[in-house]
Amino acid sequence: MSEYVIETVNLTKKYDGFTAVNNLNLRVQQGEVFGLLGPNGAGKTTTILMLLGLTDPTSGKVTVLGMDPTRKTLSVKSKVGYIPDTVGFYDELTARENLIYIAKLNGLSGDSAYQRIDEVLARVGLLDVADQRVGTYSRGMRQRLGVADVLIKQPQLIIMDEPTQGLDPERAREFLHMIRSLKEEGITILLSSHLLHQVQIVCDRVGLFHRGRMVLEGTVSELAKKVLGRAYRVILNAEGSPSQILEALEKVPGQVGVRHLEGDRYEVEAEKDIRPEVARAVVQSGANLLGLEVEAQSLDEIYARYFEEVKHAQKE
Amino acid sequence: MPKRSKPSSAPIEREGSPWTGLWAVVTKEMADHMTSARMRILEILIVLTAAGSVYAAMQVLRETVGQDPFLFLKLFTTSRDPLPAFISFLVFLVPLISIALTFDSVNGEFNRRTLSRVLAQPIYRDALLMGKFLGAFFTLALVLTAIWLLIFGLGIVGLGLPPNTEEVARSLLFLVTTIFYGGIWLAVAMVFSIVFRQPATAALASISVWLFFTVFWGILASLFAQVISPVQIGTLTEIVRQTETQLALSRLSPNTLYAETMLALLQPTVRSTGLLLPFQLEGAVMGSPLPLRQSVLIIWPQFTGLIAVTILLFALSYVLFQRQEIRA
Numbered sequence: 001m002s003e004y005v006i007e008t009v010n011l012t013k014k015y016d017g018f019t020a021v022n023n024l025n026l027r028v029q030q031g032e033v034f035g036l037l038g039p040n041g042a043g044k045t046t047t048i049l050m051l052l053g054l055t056d057p058t059s060g061k062v063t064v065l066g067m068d069p070t071r072k073t074l075s076v077k078s079k080v081g082y083i084p085d086t087v088g089f090y091d092e093l094t095a096r097e098n099l100i101y102i103a104k105l106n107g108l109s110g111d112s113a114y115q116r117i118d119e120v121l122a123r124v125g126l127l128d129v130a131d132q133r134v135g136t137y138s139r140g141m142r143q144r145l146g147v148a149d150v151l152i153k154q155p156q157l158i159i160m161d162e163p164t165q166g167l168d169p170e171r172a173r174e175f176l177h178m179i180r181s182l183k184e185e186g187i188t189i190l191l192s193s194h195l196l197h198q199v200q201i202v203c204d205r206v207g208l209f210h211r212g213r214m215v216l217e218g219t220v221s222e223l224a225k226k227v228l229g230r231a232y233r234v235i236l237n238a239e240g241s242p243s244q245i246l247e248a249l250e251k252v253p254g255q256v257g258v259r260h261l262e263g264d265r266y267e268v269e270a271e272k273d274i275r276p277e278v279a280r281a282v283v284q285s286g287a288n289l290l291g292l293e294v295e296a297q298s299l300d301e302i303y304a305r306y307f308e309e310v311k312h313a314q315k316e
Numbered sequence: 317m318p319k320r321s322k323p324s325s326a327p328i329e330r331e332g333s334p335w336t337g338l339w340a341v342v343t344k345e346m347a348d349h350m351t352s353a354r355m356r357i358l359e360i361l362i363v364l365t366a367a368g369s370v371y372a373a374m375q376v377l378r379e380t381v382g383q384d385p386f387l388f389l390k391l392f393t394t395s396r397d398p399l400p401a402f403i404s405f406l407v408f409l410v411p412l413i414s415i416a417l418t419f420d421s422v423n424g425e426f427n428r429r430t431l432s433r434v435l436a437q438p439i440y441r442d443a444l445l446m447g448k449f450l451g452a453f454f455t456l457a458l459v460l461t462a463i464w465l466l467i468f469g470l471g472i473v474g475l476g477l478p479p480n481t482e483e484v485a486r487s488l489l490f491l492v493t494t495i496f497y498g499g500i501w502l503a504v505a506m507v508f509s510i511v512f513r514q515p516a517t518a519a520l521a522s523i524s525v526w527l528f529f530t531v532f533w534g535i536l537a538s539l540f541a542q543v544i545s546p547v548q549i550g551t552l553t554e555i556v557r558q559t560e561t562q563l564a565l566s567r568l569s570p571n572t573l574y575a576e577t578m579l580a581l582l583q584p585t586v587r588s589t590g591l592l593l594p595f596q597l598e599g600a601v602m603g604s605p606l607p608l609r610q611s612v613l614i615i616w617p618q619f620t621g622l623i624a625v626t627i628l629l630f631a632l633s634y635v636l637f638q639r640q641e642i643r644a
């Protein structure tokens with residue numbers, strides 16, 4: 001059995017000559033939250049459909065929870081929850097009735113099913129409106145019902161396609177919080193998104209997709225190192241002669257760039273957190289250190305930079 | 317688990333039964349149909365039609381009570397101006413109900429974006445499609461059976477005598493045939509619900525097919541017959557051959573198959589569904605009713621034809637659905 005929850009080997013999907021997913025090697029470990037990023041049409045949804053066995057791969061191998069989704073379709077689908085990018089319900093039925101159908105399809109019935117449905121509805125905060133028609137639900141409520149829907153089967157893995165799309169910032173924050181709490185229960189999560197700062201908050205690792213290939217993979221700081229050459233930015237306030245301070249900072253081991261921002265603010269970029277070294281250097285140079293903080297690189301910046309480089313490379 | 321080695325040409329071996337979850341789908345579909353406004357309207361329509369035409373028939377039949385051994389069957393077939401007989405209504409009411417039941421069965425799920433969520437549950441597409449078909453089929457059967465009972469009730473009250481065993485048997489077979497005739501249109505509309513994303517387009521396409529067979533196929537059959545078996549000199553053989561060709565062609569229409577079955581079942585005096593030449597009638601007492609067994613033998617090909625067409629159409633929708641890309 002594979003140690004990974006999801007493992008693909010040279011996974012490829014072609015649509016009449018057009019390659020939507022190209023030799024994908026994706027590995028997601030037990031208990032992690034993995035984010036698939038990429039521009040529209042990069043192949044994220046196609047990858048997800050192949051993981052679920054809803055679309056057959058053209059070539060390559062998929063293993064989900066140690067099983068092949070095209071052969072062990074039922075076992076895979078009974079342990080994997082899927083929230084599609086626009087999750088739809090039967091609007092004329094109530095939330096509870098919608099979930100009863102899903103419970104039945106999962107082979108649950110009777111009291112245990114009703115109990116489970118109440119549990120998951122309470123979990124996502126919809127128990128009060130459980131007997132309202134889903135047609136009356138807001139976008140945010142539907143999204144939460146989508147989570148309730150996958151929780152019915154007590155999944156080991158949840159796959160979400162663009163889960164926070166169309167949610168206001170507050171709802172999105174709540175939703176991300178829910179994702180974290182699912183992770184704490186030991187559920188592995190794969191999600192795709194365009195909203196980079198959200199991915200950054202919630203994902204342990206991310207994979208950057210471009211034209212059907214996964215071009216980058218790792219934690220946000222690993223990607224920052226790869227794309228920007230640095231993962232951390234130390235911002236400091238120091239009183240003293242700027243030239244002296246800059247000189248001292250340039251000698252700090254591990255720095256990859258030093259800049260005087262404005263007034264008494266300076267910036268040091270580095271591959272790791274080098275605050276102690278920076279502090280020491282500033283003090284030793286005779287300046288007064290007033291403040292020191294470190295920022296992780298934002299995924300937005302990494303993403304923008306990466307695609308800028310790709311564009312440049314294409315022009316040449 | 318023991319590993320089975322199969323020749324590589326064998327299709328991918330699937331896990332579990334293709335019908336896992338079938339009954340969950342069937343019960344959901346039936347519940348949906350039973351509560352839908354669409355079915356409510358059609359039920360009212362068919363009840364009114366049944367009551368109206370049977371009442372009219374009864375007024376004609378009252379005068380002949382006691383003379384006809386198959387009075388009850390006449391409830392279905394007797395007309396009184398200006399109302400046609402109940403069976404004439406059925407020829408378009410049944411397709412209408414069937415089409416209304418399934419024209420949005422697959423594309424409706426697609427448009428509500430529920431299809432991928434449902435197919436992400438531990439079921440195969442087979443179960444979903446079959447469940448949708450059976451859900452509609454059972455609903456149709458339920459509605460038609462209710463109508464059948466209603467007519468019987470009206471008959472007993474109105475004519476003041478109970479039906480005999482043969483009448484019950486014949487009309488039961490008639491009910492079964494009608495349900496299977498509806499099955500064809502269920503399958504037709506289902507195919508279109510897979511082919512077309514818009515339910516309105518699917519409904520229109522289904523109705524066009526029905527219209528084609530109801531209105532144009534008869535004309536086309538006679539035109540084709542003239543081309544295939546032309547009458548050149550005008551001998552009897554030639555004329556017979558042309559008529560037979562036309563009959564064979566017209567039987568490609570489910571409407572013909574149904575009409576022939578219906579007539580043979582409800583009118584025991586019908587001795588053949590084809591062309592009868594005088595010498596074939598020799599020895600037969602004109603107008604004397606056939607026993608049930610004989611009637612069933614006559615329409616057996618038509619009856620199995622109806623079922624075969626349903627199965628073929630369902631198989632077609634199955635193939636189309638299996639190949640369809642599910643992307644909500």
Ligand SMILES: Nc1ncnc2c1ncn2[C@@H]1O[C@H](COP(=O)(O)OP(=O)(O)OP(=O)(O)O)[C@@H](O)[C@H]1O
Pocket residue numbers: 015018019020038039040041042043044045046047641
């Ligand atoms: N059925 C299909 N036939 C042909 N091409 C398709 C089909 N489905 C998807 N594609 C193509 O495959 C590519 C990848 O699509 P996919 O939906 O996986 O992208 P995505 O990364 O999910 O994009 P988005 O962020 O817009 O959802 C797209 O260019 C799309 O046009």
Ligand SMILES: [Mg+2]
Pocket residue numbers: 044045046085161
């Ligand atoms: Mg997508």
